[in-house]
Amino acid sequence: AIVLNQSPSSIIASQGEKVTITCRASSSISSNYLHWYQQKPGAFPKLVIYSTSYRASGVPSRFSGSGSGTSYSFTISRVEAEDVATYYCQQGSSNPYTFGAGTKLELK
């Protein structure tokens, strides 16, 4: 199975700050198959970025993604209070699909 290592495991940021999360895969993944989800407490995961860099419907432009091969990143350009959540990367390149362990974003 492809293991996805997310870092950091937690971030404490101020409103308006830029934050970046990294997802490193144990094997190379096509960029079409790397996605990011946002999960707020008590809710289901919500798709934010698909295929490395495409924003899902209704997602604000402050969210972006990039990467290739085994290294991917997710960025919030200016954190807002509503962005407090845990973020997961996911690969759909090979069975079994796997998720990262998550990065918890909190506000200072």
Added chain:
Amino acid sequence: QVQLKESGPGLVQPSETLSLTCTVSGFSLTSYSVSWVRQPSGKGPEWMGRMWYDGDTAYNSALKSRLSISRDTSKNQVFLKMNSLQTDDTGTYYCTRERIRGSVFDYWGQGVMVTVSS
């Protein structure tokens, strides 16, 4: 609009079988795949398996021996059955719509919390 809703028992005895139903609306099961994803409390999600749009199935090898996914297209329902449940199967179980291109989960149900306990 696209909706998925899980239903099933909240409490299962150890060694028993879990049966869950995912009822979908707003899309056809013959055009989209549906995956089951579970999440232990405080941990990351785990993909369990998939019902393809063409009726084929795929399973996480870690669960394959215990898991079965089926569907009834006339009722817009996908079913999950997993046997020999243990306490570490406790968690929230979600059904998700999966886009074939990219294998991305673009819509999720609200989830059903399953506790394995005697």
